[in-house]
Amino acid sequence: MDFRRLNYFIAVAQELNFSRAAERLHISQPPLSQQIQALEAELGVLLFERSRRSVALTQAGRVFYAHACRITAHYALARREAQMAHSGVAGRIRLAFTASVPLFPAFPRLLQGFRQAYPHVEVVLRHLTTGEQLEGLLQGEIDVGLLRPSPHLHIPEWLRSWELWHDELVVAVAASHPLAGQDMAPIALQALAGEAFVLQPQTLGCGLWERIALLTSRAGFSPQIAQESSETATTLALVAANLGVSIVPSTYRSIRPEGVHFRPLSDPQGQTCIRAALRASEADACVQTFVGLLQAQPRIGQATPYSSNQ
Secondary structure, eight states, rough: OOOOHHHHHHHHHOOHHHHHHHHTTTSSHHHHHHHHHHHHHHHOOOOOOSSOEEEOOOOHHHHHHHHHHHHHHHHHHHHHHHHHHHHHHHHHEEEEETGGGGGSSSHHHHHHHHHHTTTTTTEEEEEEOOOHHHHHHHHHSSSSEOOOOOOOOOOOEEEEEEEEEEEEEEEEEEEEEEGGGGGTBBBOOOGGTTSSEOOOOGGGGGHHHHHHHHHHTTTTTOOEEEOOOOOOHHHHHHTTTOOBEEEEEEGGGGGGGGTTEEEEBSOGGGGEEEEEEETTTOOOHHHHHHHHHTTOOOBBBSOOOOOHHH
């Protein structure tokens, strides 16, 4: 089907006059009549009833006119959206993030700002561990990942990555725990050697577990795990119940349940970060638009000031 013929047909159907339709289309009347005849031959139906004084749509012509209008409208929409996708202002982004990312104040501001600036871009959000994100990027199942890497993570050549936001690891203890009453003084990891721990399972494949394991190993002990919890919010609830202490990112101060206190670590290796990552070969204009906004993010840590009883 020739879209030019469709537009010629629509013009004649609306004007019901070949001369006026030809003038509207900026062509002469004979070529217009020839194109309509060719369209009728292609369809095998008569679209117009012609006389010397009038032109009228046949029943087949009225049916075809309704479809022709929808076809050209859909084509115009498809063309516009394709052009928008090409320029990066429409399309879809599959964004994955670790559990602590939404607690950074910059994250909701980032999403809100992007949605306002690019309302035609669909943002598909997925909560995945760092390991799951790396696999998702490799398999092309996600476009951008916001992950918390372990200290041993080697960034592969096929991945493009940079530090986005920083925070620190803190010790979470029950309000009734002896360590809770020492205000905001930093605590050495060695002081936790005899404590029971509530930690995420190693099988989750998250960078946080590996970082904690490395820090405690350097301090000369392995955590005595009393309870495993895959969700940090649950971990803090178990800490509040005095089932053990835990080490969590400082961003979790914002969801502290009643009965949990936090102490900073004196170990300088307690600093951690969220990294943005995408495939180095990524060429999608829509993804690149979002990445540009990500790269414009200030490289700062958690803005909320620390308080010992938060």
